[in-house]
Amino acid sequence: MRAQSSLVFHLRRVDGNLRTSGLRSSDNATFVRGVSGYSRRPFVQGARRVRPQTRNWLTATLAISLLVILAAVLGSLAGQRNPDPFLRRPSTFFTDESGARALVLVMKRLLPSAEQWRRPLNSLALPSDQSAPGTLIVAGPEKPITQTEAEHLDRWLAEGGQLILATDNGWPVRDRRRPGDAEEPAESAREAPEKDTQDLKETARKETYLSRHAPRMQWSKPEKVHNQRVGGVSLPGGELNLQWRRKFSATDDGKVIAAAGEAVLGVEIPVGGGRIVALADPSVVSNGALREADNAIWLVTLAAGWGNGKVLMDEYHHGFGQRRSAAALTWVFLKTPWGWCVLQVIAAGLLYLFGYRRRFGRVSEPPAPARSSPLELIEARAGVFQAAAARALAAELIVQNLAQDLAQAYGKPVNIFDLNHQPQAMSQSDGAAKQLGALRALCAKATRGETLTDQEFVDVGRMAGEIAQKPLP
Numbered sequence: 001m002r003a004q005s006s007l008v009f010h011l012r013r014v015d016g017n018l019r020t021s022g023l024r025s026s027d028n029a030t031f032v033r034g035v036s037g038y039s040r041r042p043f044v045q046g047a048r049r050v051r052p053q054t055r056n057w058l059t060a061t062l063a064i065s066l067l068v069i070l071a072a073v074l075g076s077l078a079g080q081r082n083p084d085p086f087l088r089r090p091s092t093f094f095t096d097e098s099g100a101r102a103l104v105l106v107m108k109r110l111l112p113s114a115e116q117w118r119r120p121l122n123s124l125a126l127p128s129d130q131s132a133p134g135t136l137i138v139a140g141p142e143k144p145i146t147q148t149e150a151e152h153l154d155r156w157l158a159e160g161g162q163l164i165l166a167t168d169n170g171w172p173v174r175d176r177r178r179p180g181d182a183e184e185p186a187e188s189a190r191e192a193p194e195k196d197t198q199d200l201k202e203t204a205r206k207e208t209y210l211s212r213h214a215p216r217m218q219w220s221k222p223e224k225v226h227n228q229r230v231g232g233v234s235l236p237g238g239e240l241n242l243q244w245r246r247k248f249s250a251t252d253d254g255k256v257i258a259a260a261g262e263a264v265l266g267v268e269i270p271v272g273g274g275r276i277v278a279l280a281d282p283s284v285v286s287n288g289a290l291r292e293a294d295n296a297i298w299l300v301t302l303a304a305g306w307g308n309g310k311v312l313m314d315e316y317h318h319g320f321g322q323r324r325s326a327a328a329l330t331w332v333f334l335k336t337p338w339g340w341c342v343l344q345v346i347a348a349g350l351l352y353l354f355g356y357r358r359r360f361g362r363v364s365e366p367p368a369p370a371r372s373s374p375l376e377l378i379e380a381r382a383g384v385f386q387a388a389a390a391r392a393l394a395a396e397l398i399v400q401n402l403a404q405d406l407a408q409a410y411g412k413p414v415n416i417f418d419l420n421h422q423p424q425a426m427s428q429s430d431g432a433a434k435q436l437g438a439l440r441a442l443c444a445k446a447t448r449g450e451t452l453t454d455q456e457f458v459d460v461g462r463m464a465g466e467i468a469q470k471p472l473p
Contacts, residue, residue: 134307158272
């Protein structure tokens with residue numbers, strides 16, 4: 001009974017060493033692991049464990065549901081949008097009635113060059129450069145001009161540029177200089193395009209770009225839409241059918257170049273080698289006006305008759321400045337509904353990560369490396385054979401292992417018990433032949449069932465090791 005328990009112990013030890021060394025995996029070992037693991041597991045009555053995969057699905061579903069609910073609440077609280085003049089300004093990006101997309105398309109077909117200008121005016125090339133555009137069209141600017149831009153624009157006009165300025169307030173000048181005025185991102189306007197009388201009085205008290213060159217120029221109140229014949233030196237043939245709704249009430253000393261009777265629509269103001277063509281109504285460049293009347297012919301004639309015929313349409317002062325900073329672009333995107341959605345997703349993800357204190361999985365210790373050595377494996381096998389009193393089997397396994405090593409060394413099968421048919425290299429070695437003979441005699445004794453003494457068993461292992469380690473002749 002004691003020998004049997006010792007044999008079971010050695011079998012378990014051998015199995016453990018074989019599994020840790022990667023040689024084999026025993027079904028019995030799996031059973032033992034299961035039994036031992038089950039015995040160590042605490043028994044809790046009525047407890048039900050949730051799998052990690054199920055818990056992750058539940059968490060993700062809850063997070064998505066909260067996100068949808070939050071988006072719905074924000075959408076319901078948004079309500080109706082404020083009437084935004086963003087879609088009513090005469091910008092060449094818009095194709096509605098108040099936009100000016102048609103004008104830039106017509107000029108691209110009829111003029112040498114017509115492009116959108118989306119940078120501060122102090123970046124504008126001077127007309128002394130032959131390739132630089134000679135005409136700049138600014139229609140209904142929503143953003144005031146800065147001091148730096150105004151000074152550069154004066155130099156640009158003095159060197160022969162033409163500014164076609166369609167505005168009803170003279171284009172206000174920013175009161176003071178601030179660092180980065182020329183590079184600040186454009187913002188959408190929040191004021192209505194049609195100013196009342198009080199707004200006009202407040203604008204008149206401020207410095208405007210036109211007031212620098214024509215201080216006493218004034219505008220009338222908005223009238224109904226007029227579509228009638230207009231005459232003047234700037235009109236081809238002296239007369240065209242134009243659409244307008246605002247006129248100048250005082251022109252200072254400017255030269256009238258377009259008028260419908262007593263209603264002055266366009267004034268020319270000389271500035272050095274260039275000129276300012278002031279138009280009283282910004283809507284004359286709109287898509288609706290170009291479709292209903294001959295406004296496009298008049299504007300194309302003004303641009304084509306000056307300089308090299310190249311035109312720039314200002315979009316920077318409509319709020320479409322060219323973005324140069326990735327941070328500015330990111331900020332603009334985050335202020336949009338899609339940006340709010342991205343922020344909500346990021347917030348939900350961070351809440352999930354910090355709430356569960358994990359990063360896409362539980363924190364786990366690195367697996368411990370398997371600690372096994374050849375000596376432990378040899379001791380385990382020896383313990384098995386010793387407990388089973390199987391010296392004959394052990395000797396046979398030693399000889400088989402030696403035969404495999406010799407076969408790999410000589411390149412052909414080796415039979416330890418037949419020395420007459422061994423490789424020529426072994427037959428030429430007297431020492432190897434003698435040791436093989438002694439080894440064969442001991443193995444034959446064990447095969448006949450005779451008991452090997454301890455010394456004889458040690459000699460079997462020693463001679464097998466020496467034969468395997470001898471160098472080839």
